[in-house]
Amino acid sequence: MTSVFIITGFLDSGKTDFINYTITQPYFQAREKTLLLVCEEGEKEYDPRVLERTRTIMEVIDDEDDFNAKHLAELEKKYRPGRVVIEFNGMWLLKDKKLPWNWKVEQQIAMINGATFESYFTNMKSLIAEQIRGSELIIMNRCDGLDEKIASYKRNIKALNQQADIIFENKDGEMNVTLEEDLPYDLSKDPIVLDDTGYGIWYLDALDNMERYRGRTIEYTGMVLHPPGFPKGYFVPGRMAMTCCAEDIAFLGYACKYDKEEELKNRQYLKVRAKVDIEYFEDYGKEGPVLKAISIEPCGKPGNEVISFT
Secondary structure (H helix, E strand, C coil), rough: CCEEEEEEECCCCCCCHHHHHHHHCCHHHHCEEEEEECHHHHHHHHHHHHHHHHEEEEEEEECHHHCEEEEHHHHHHHHCEEEEEEECCCCCCHHCCCCCCCEEEEEEEEECCCCHHHHHHHCCCCCCHHHHHHCCCCEECCCCCHHHHHHHHHHHHHHHHCCCEEEECCCCCCCCCCCHHHHCCCCCCCCEEECCCHHHHHHHHHHHHHCCCCCCCEEEEEEECCCCCCCCCCCEEEEEEEECCCCCCCEEEEECCCCHHHHHHCCEEEEEEEEEEEEEECCCCEEEEEEEEEEEECCCCCCCEEEEEE
């Protein structure tokens, strides 16, 4: 199998700079040749001397119709690379493209220009949402002067891809993003009461800042879900959330330990008061928030059954 690395993003998002940097790093060196497929040419160019030194062969694919499995296989046959790096055109839909059968995507990285993110997210949400959903790493650069907006940007990204690592960069390098001062609920309260907006933000923030909530008591309205194969004594009290558009709705919630969970019906609404613990949970496959029920009371449907992050 041929290893493939896909770097996606809109024009002027920093894809070329990122690839230029990466191919020169010791951890990315290899004996085999690297085939670099450039699907759009911006202001930045690749230095021929760097390409030669790193045994990188560049091919430009300007025409979207040429980005097909047959043509890509022909390029592989021509150059016989050990791996392929693709600078993908952010205006193309990657989900519509087919790679040769023997190409294995090792990593997809989304590059985002922080200065233009709000505009793209408003006007081209479906395109940028696809880039974010399919990527294991998301790098938002050029974040200078955006300190007050970074928190909401991070929430928007996490709503689309909860598992991705997100890096924010300014001219000084990686930024340390702390959301506590922007949270719409008071962390000093006991319990922490979450309304519709608060629940969605708490759910996302707990992914990144688990220690912030360890041992804390929360209270919110949640809907019952019994996931197939879940261990006895556990269920998920969560909420339906619109992460991008009306066609893109997901159920968001964490496991909750409750000794009477078998009495609860799927889609039943509850007023949940629970203590947050951080522990390994098999269905997560890693350590994460696990709720320990203090009180569970049936309640009516909330005014908005589907919450939104936008």
